Amino acid sequence: MGNFNLQEMLAQARQQAEKLQEKMQHIVVDASSGGGSVTVKMSGQKQLLSVVIEPEVVKSGDIEMLQDLVIAAVNQATQKVDEALKSSLGGMFGGMGLPGL
Numbered sequence: 218m219g220n221f222n223l224q225e226m227l228a229q230a231r232q233q234a235e236k237l238q239e240k241m242q243h244i245v246v247d248a249s250s251g252g253g254s255v256t257v258k259m260s261g262q263k264q265l266l267s268v269v270i271e272p273e274v275v276k277s278g279d280i281e282m283l284q285d286l287v288i289a290a291v292n293q294a295t296q297k298v299d300e301a302l303k304s305s306l307g308g309m310f311g312g313m314g315l316p317g318l
Contacts (some may be wrong), residue, residue: 230277244301255286255288259294261301 223224243260254274255274258266 237302240305241298241302244298246294246297247299248290248297250289250293251282251286255283255290257287257290259291259296259298261298262293263298265291265294 225256245266246259246261247256248259249256251274254271255275256269260266268287270287294308
């Protein structure tokens with residue numbers, strides 16, 4: 218089976234996971250909906266850091282629309298964090314020779 222060393226691969230994977238966790242702590246994404254009416258900021262650990270709502274949206278009195286805009290912005294931010302994670306994982310584990318990555 219060649220030079221397959223499971224302990225070495227596990228140690229590399231553990232080291233890569235630690236690097237990934239550290240990297241995700243420094244990632245912050247912005248996302249918006251409604252043409253910028255609602256803007257959110259989210260950390261790489263998917264914690265919502267801020268929500269900014271334009272006053273015009275509130276003045277309209279359409280609470281359901283505002284709720285939809287907040288949900289859309291948060292979902293978009295979550296997608297951006299997931300994309301950053303996938304990008305980081307692909308680069309980190311691509312050279313380890315793991316099947317399927």
